[in-house]
Amino acid sequence: MVQQADAVRRVPLSRDRVLRAAVALADDAGIESLNMRRLAQELGVVPMALYKHVANKDQLLDGMVDVIVGEIHPPVHGADWKSAVRQRILSARRALLRHPWASRVIESRVTPTPVVLEYMDSVIGMFRTGGFSVDLTHHVMHAMGSRILGFTQELFGNTPSVDPETQAVMLREMAGKYPYVAEIAIAASHDEESVVGSGCDDQFEFELALDLLLDGFERLQQQGWTSTDQARRGDST
Template identity: 45%
Template sequence: MREPLSRERVLAAAVALADAEGVPALTMRRLAKDLGVEAMSLYHHLPGKDALLDGLVESVVGEIVGAVDDERDDDWQVTLRRWFLTAREVMLRHPWAPALLGRGRPVPPVLYLYYEKILATLIGAGFSYRIAHRALHAFGSMPLGFVQETFGGGDDEDPDAEEAALAAMAEAMPHLAAMVAAELHAATDPTLGWCDSQVEFQFTLDLLLDGLERCRVEPM
């Protein structure tokens, strides 16, 4: 007996397809084929491509919230560091997700519960609401396991065009070109974008946490 079609089942198949082939491969027709149903039957659960993309965001955020435990260490930094790195593990499983989350998709309600936990941890550690608010701004997208990229470029770049662009850059902007050449990521360093490797993520996270600790001890 075939498993009944549901919104959860459709979204699980959509996430699997995006993981395997990327979001551009995700169409209602292709998704219906993978599920063994007619495309029109999907519209009862997700009325169009926008609803499908919103559902993908909801699924990934739900996975993060489900993966982040409710335990708080005595050290607030240890707690937040664990939560943010847990979120990154989810993002590395779904490397297409940061682009969707960064393009103005509606915020899933479950995300507010996650930020409530982060805020409660900061307030419980002695931060004022004013500093905690600034901390959330400083963290940016890091609680979700990624950072917004400063520079463009990505997996779809033409290597020859990219090499030519770097050569042109070297003459006009030698310091920027030297940094780019020096900071090419090692194959063993998981990355979600040019300015978002695991090493850079952890460096930035630790820098922010250490800076916030100084604000907690010596309130601004």
């Protein structure tokens, strides 16, 4: 064990090593456990040594996001725009699923890093080179939202697991006040690992929504849709 720790200390400290160690620590112990002192212990250095590579916690988190985005597969050359976008976004989702804490960190960032901007630029470029106008692409990006980076904010959030009997009582009570919500909850038969507990198959729902959006974008592109025309139609109603 001592020899192993000495070997870790002998590896030169670098920004990349610091960031990857931080990602590994967040994966193993949760993002809440991450601080400079704990990270320094993992690397076998004094905390001050970290500040030569990351100025503060925010810079550390930005760099960790860059590591995750760096795991997203590059665009598929020669593929049509829809296939290329779909494959890129599903690769982003796989990266996010490997690091469950990452979506919260991405949402907390105020300014995107150059790595994130480069990724977004490449996705935008797939639509533009696929024949989409600047106008339509602008609205496409709004519609896609965080799905571009492989995650969405789930409607029901995290629900604590309960035993079947208690769940049945909760559903009966819900049905009296919120019949349509209860109807959906009762009808669904889903994975235990879903964000809604006995709720939706998250991967299926993500891909369904992605495919619906891409099909809709394709139809608008083929129709020569513009926001100006849409605004005019709205004014005439």
